[in-house]
Amino acid sequence: MPTDRIILEGMQFYGFHGVNPEERTLGQSYVVDLAVELDLRQPGASDRLEDTVSYTHLYRAVQEVVEGESRNLLEATAQAIASRVLAEFPVTAVEVRIKKPRPPIRGSVIDHAAVEIYRTRD
Numbered sequence: 877m878p879t880d881r882i883i884l885e886g887m888q889f890y891g892f893h894g895v896n897p898e899e900r901t902l903g904q905s906y907v908v909d910l911a912v913e914l915d916l917r918q919p920g921a922s923d924r925l926e927d928t929v930s931y932t933h934l935y936r937a938v939q940e941v942v943e944g945e946s947r948n949l950l951e952a953t954a955q956a957i958a959s960r961v962l963a964e965f966p967v968t969a970v971e972v973r974i975k976k977p978r979p980p981i982r983g984s985v986i987d988h989a990a991v992e993i994y995r996t997r998d
Contacts, residue, residue: 887909
């Protein structure tokens with residue numbers, strides 16, 4: 877059976893994550909895609925915000941993680957987002973993709989480095 881999803885793509889934030897000291901001092905942009913799984917039949921029928929999850933609240937939760945505490949790895953940042961969303965919202969699963977545009981790799985030409993994780997409620 878297909879799963880219903882709410883998807884937020886291309887959220888842009890500025891954070892201070894990375895292993896290199898320059899990344900933690902200067903910071904950089906991050907692009908986050910988020911998808912949450914939940915049953916959307918009720919809000920589809922009722923047309924009431926109270927019956928679904930607010931895009932605004934999801935956005936703010938992601939923003940607070942990315943713009944908050946510095947982490948070494950994209951993996952840790954993605955996990956923090958997933959954990960927070962699962963803890964604060966009535967969703968059954970969450971998918972998080974974090975992109976680091978133009979990662980600082982000497983001699984490289986890379987559009988972005990990314991991490992994507994999928995977590996379900998236990």
